[in-house]
Amino acid sequence: MPGKTELSTKSREFLEDLRVYLFSNGKNSDDIQDIVEELEVHLMEAEKEGKSVEKIIGHSPKEYMEQLSNELAADYKSWFKYVMLIILGSFSFSLANDLFEGTLSYSVLELIGHVVLGVIFIFGMLMTFKYIVGNKLSKWKELSIFFVLGIIPIGLFVGLTYINRAVETPMIYFGTAGTILTAVITVVFLIAVSWWAKTWVLPIVLTMLLLPEYLFRLTAMVQETQMILSTVASFGGIGVYMFIDSKMNKAS
Structure with a gap:
């Protein structure tokens, strides 16, 4: 039987x-897959038959995509579903870290921010994806754009932290029961998203980032040593997971 044409x-x-x-233009995933x-x-x-991509689509790739x-x-x-999942997923990282600190409390500005x-x-x-795909850029330009894309949110969140300290807005206190309920909802959400996405990378990475730091805090080590060891353990654990996951994917 002849092999599949590549x-x-x-x-x-x-x-x-x-x-x-x-x-990136908000089209239905099933329609995209069919096309x-x-x-x-x-x-x-x-x-x-020796024809090129341009010969088939009758336009430049960018014009055809448009x-x-x-x-x-x-x-x-x-x-809307994707946007909510991403927002809740990103907030779950901050929420999970705060859960280790005790009962939860947030300002209205912080939540809205x-x-x-x-x-x-x-x-x-x-x-960014739309721009990169529509314009053939060098790898260095792509990396530079993604670097900026990654830096901007960090700067905005740092700015939000300082603004939240400077501007006083009403606080929302969850209390013990509310904190426990929020923790349960967060765990259920992470499991549900992982099951839906068919990957456990989100809860595993989250655990690797937070658990070592929490465990090292319980030791009598000095703070600097705790930070160094927890960082090594976190990124080392993530690296091991990614290595094992890549091996399993290749094997399958």
């Missing part, structure tokens, strides 16, 4: 770029 690197890159471009699969078949047949995007309806319902900054980051990320 697409050229250029065609594979085009399909991946198309997938990212349509996704990519159909186009993959056409590209395979065309490459057998045309497809205009033809597909936006899936606002799914995007987390949501606003989460939305800003999401749409900034989508615009």
Whole structure:
């Protein structure tokens, strides 16, 4: 039985770029999958005849992506779900860390700020993906853009922390019962998201980042030693997990 025909690197890159471009424009994931699969078949047949990607789509890749995007309806319902998942997922990291400190309490400004900054980051990320896919950039330029994309949210969250200290807004105290309930909801949320995404990377990374620091705090070591060892344990554990996970994926 003949082996499956492999697409050229250029065609594979085009399909991946198309997938990212349509996704970043809020299109339905099922529609995207159908289009990519159909186009993959056409590209395979065309490459057998020696035709290029541009010859098949009849436009430049960017123009073709824009045309497809205009033809597909936006899936606002799914995007609202993704936005909420990302915001809650990012907030769960901060929440999990705060749970180790005791009962929870947040200012109104802090809660609203987390949501606003989460939305800003999401749409900034989508615009970045759309720009990179639509414009062929060098790897260095791509890395620079992603570096800036990663630095900006950190700066915004640091700014939010200082503003929260300077501006007094009403506090919301969870109390013992509220803190326990929030902890349970957070755990259930992380498990549900991991099951939905079919990967346990989120709870594992979160555990690796928080648990060593908490355990080393219980020791009699000096603070500097605790910080060094907890950092080594955290990133070492994450590295081991990623190594094992990559080996398992290759084996499967």
